[in-house]
Amino acid sequence: MDPERKIPYPYQIVPYCIRFFGLSSNLLVNNEKHVIHGISITFETLRRENITSQQLYLLSASIDVVERYQAFLESSHSSLSTQVFNNCSKPWFGEYCQYSFNLTWSFDKIVRNYFSDIKLQAGNSFTAETCYTFIECNRGPSPSCLDWREICDGKIDCLNDGRDEIDCEKLDLNECEEDEFRCSNGFCIPKELFNDDPLTPDCIDRSDEKYDQKESSNFDHRLSKICKRGILIYVNNFTENYCLCPPAYFGYRCEYQNQRVSLVLQFRTVEWRTVFTFVIMLVDENTNIHSSEQYDYVSLRDCRKKFNFYLLYSTQPKYVNQTYYVRIDIYNKEKMEYYDTMFYPIRYSFLPVHRLALLVDVPIRDVATVSKKCLLKCLHGQCRYFSNFDKYFCQCLNGYSGMLCTIKNSCDCSPDSIYVGIVNNRSICICPLDKFGPRCYLKRTGCISNLCSNSSRCIANDETYSETEYYCLCSQGYMGSRCENPETKIEFLFAKTISIPQTMFIYFIYIPSISKSYSSPPADPPQIIMVSKLKFYESSSFVYFGGEFHIIFVKIHQHYYLALLRHNSTLGINISTTIIPEHRCLSIKDLFTDNIPILPRWHRAKHYHIPCQKHSNLVCFYDNDFFMCLCDIDRNANCFKFDYRPLYKCFGYNYCENDGQCHIDNSTCPTSSSCFCKECYYGSRCQFTTTGFGLSLDDILGYNIWPNIPFSRQPKVATLDGGGGWGTRTVIDTTIPGISIFV
Known part of the structure; x- marks a missing residue:
């Protein structure tokens, strides 16, 4: 594992099995009346000894045997009482204790040796060690044979009738969609997967990544003489040996290639x-x-x-x-x-x-x-x-x-x-x-002790691939492997001269440290966008943020404001900031009266020092095309790339009603979604409207009633009718202009 690798390693479990097509499974087990390399114990005996299925599992018993035993414990079905668990002696394994690995090598060495060979073979020229036999192909004298990668490679390899290139023109004629990348072999992959990780190509011909085929290996080829693409095991009394094949191969020696x-x-x-x-x-x-x-x-x-x-x-x-x-x-x-x-x-x-x-x-x-x-x-x-x-x-x-x-x-x-x-x-x-x-x-036992803090949920991980037994799904406001650390809570207040918005976009900016060597240009500041929706009785808003940040901008009423600027990105503290008119970021169209705004991007950037020097109270300004700029203490413009395009995608699905736009905070790993409503519409899905007649109190209050919260703790606007009884007439003042609602 590379600790500096930011992209998660791909998950893959490769099942190695004895894969003999046409061979009866009875030939793969010990058919003697008793197990030679272990002790047979009936399920009834195990139950009398108070042995649990968890104990059998820890003894490396077959998962099928462990499940049958647990089913027996739950039902006490008499037909299962005589079934047996074979407790194998080392180094034997298998349901009937019939298999063993190389006694002179550790299992770790066997696996490392095998996968060193896999890396060595990746991308190398084809050899005659394994063959694709589902096409009758004349490749010439033995041991020459066809490899599956030679099918539809543009060259005729079968000397009899060239059948390895039949129908391959369909791949040449295949056209990909605009949002897809076309691999060299004609297949299509999503453009998002193109050039995303050189270690995990998505095209089967690796044409989507720059792949380094040079691999060093200290592979011991003694095993490959027996198992072409598998792991050697011994059977019964070491009188026979078989090969455990991965899914791509089959045969006694894993010498044939699978479809x-x-x-x-x-x-x-x-x-x-x-x-x-x-x-x-x-x-x-x-x-x-x-x-x-x-x-x-x-x-x-x-x-x-x-x-x-x-x-x-x-x-x-x-x-x-x-x-x-x-x-x-x-x-x-x-x-x-x-x-x-x-x-x-x-x-x-x-x-x-x-x-x-x-x-x-x-x-x-x-x-x-x-x-x-x-x-x-x-x-x-x-x-x-x-x-x-x-x-x-x-x-x-x-x-x-x-x-x-x-x-x-x-x-x-x-x-x-x-x-x-x-x-x-x-x-x-x-x-x-x-x-x-x-x-x-x-x-699962991973969550029995429940080490997750602060009312967070413990999720037992899959034992087959997880590095830990459990994962903590943190409650709002907490983070960490056990949810032990508080997130940063930011409260946004509004000056009296700024009308309280219905929706607010919040931009968190992190400024990476600049390398002293200056060997490469500084990276663009990472940017995370969140959406905060205010209910009509709220005069402020707060959000939790678990990442590092130095700058916060907000967008309300189609205007940008500098909400926070700090030198340190300390986590887990409470912050309160007020949005004031003096911190509004102006557009360059408002700051330049000549033709500078219509110049090409980098030409107009040369003039960005002028607004800071000309307007002494200017805090920030922006260029809708690319930049956001801050005026520093020396009245110089400090500009950086800023993404002005909210992510109105939601992966192609729009659950918002009335032409609302679905917004996610991150196109790669989103953590929230919300609807950005058109004027006169509101609600979590823009399902309510203030236009026309028939606006009911249920519609308005429904958006503000908190789920799973007792009535006594509901917002005041939702409880005004709770104690008055029938006939009480109360005026509720809402933020909807020109409307008073009578109860």
Whole structure:
């Protein structure tokens, strides 16, 4: 791990398995009546000894065995009482204690040695160690064979009929959208992923990043003589050896290349405190699930992280005439309810490896649940609509599958989990926050002691990839790994001559320190934009901010004001500042009467010292095209790049009504969203209006009633009628001009 690396390392778990197509699983286990390298203990014996499933888990028992034992403890089902746990003696492992690694090497050395070879092979010329065999290709005398990367590379490699280049013109003719980057091989990726991290290219040919292929390695090639692309294990009494293959390879020696879908996913959501579960599935035209992966995601923790993995076809080779797609189901893990589904087609079935690099924008809940008339008759399920594709599908109930949910399957998910579907005769289950395991029977222990401070929420992390057992979702106003540190609280007051705004944009500016060497120009000051909405009874506003900053500007009534300027960026203190007319930043159009404002940007910048020297009370001024400038104590202009464009995007979704504009505070890792309303509209979604007749008290007060707060603690405007009884006539003075409301 590089402590100076600002971009999170990609998440990837690579399952290594014995992958022999056509070989019975019975041949992979010890078929003797007793286990040679361990002791067999029945579930009933374990229960009498008060052994918990957590203890079995810590003994490195198979996860399937641990879950079956927990199910036995919960139900005491007699059919499970005779099942056994095989307590293996070192160095043996596996459900039947039948496997062992190299006895002379540590497991750490085996893994490091293997991945050193992987890095060495990356980008190098193809070798005959592994072959793609799903095309009958004559490459000449043995051991020459076809590599999957030679398919559609613009050169004919198969001497018989050039079938390695059939249909490849479809890639040449492929055109990308305006918001996409075209890889050298014809695939498209989102432009946001172009040149974002040289260590994690998104194009499968690496054409989106500057990639250094020079890698040093002290790889010991003794293993590669046995396992071409896998990890060597010994079976039974060291009389046999097998190879554990990654998803990209199969065969006794991992010598054959798999057909697969290679995915790179990056998620974005404005619901930054919500715990989502993403279920990613490879599905065919008959809605059969071929393979799946799932991840728990919290934007505060996982923003900008990439998720890399393979999805395999259940049949090798795949059926070329069938259509396949990637389906992503989204669930709210805290509420344990369905959220949304997305659809991504596999367009080029003739390719052995299809790369999908996706920037998945999770829609806002109110937008995701827009109802549409469904045309499918789902017998044991509910008809759903893909939020990003004009297509319907059936979401089946527990134990059912098929296009219309007509196929009955057994569901072995725990009672408190959510059933998603069936893959390889196993149920796909969504676990509650405090459970884990393929069937969700095991209890997470990371949050038992709950070390999160200040009423923050403890989220148990996924044991398979997390560096810590838990993650703290901090309450408002706190930050830190355990939410132990207060954020900076800033209160904004308004001078009497400034009318109180309905909406205020707040710009936090951090000035990086300048290197003494001056070897490179200083970086542009980082800028974070927040939105504060004031209710009509409020005369001030406050926000919490957890980052460092030196300057605060605010935008109210289409004017900019300098709200705060400080030399130190001390965190965790309370600040109160007043917006005054004297700190208004003027436009250069107001300061220059000649043709200077219409000059090119850098030409007019030469004149920026004039306003500070000419106007002794001027604090700041701005150029809408690029700059914000401060007048220093010597009356010189100190200018820096300033982003004047609010982020009216919300990832393509707009949940604001009445032509309101959806605003997020950061395009990469947003922490808030809000609606910027047009004149005469207000409310959290611009759903209320002050125009015309029929303005009801419920509409106005509904925006100001605080949820989950007792009536006695509600704002005064919402409680005026509480003690007067019927017939009481009270005048409420609002900030809506010309309107008095009588109760």
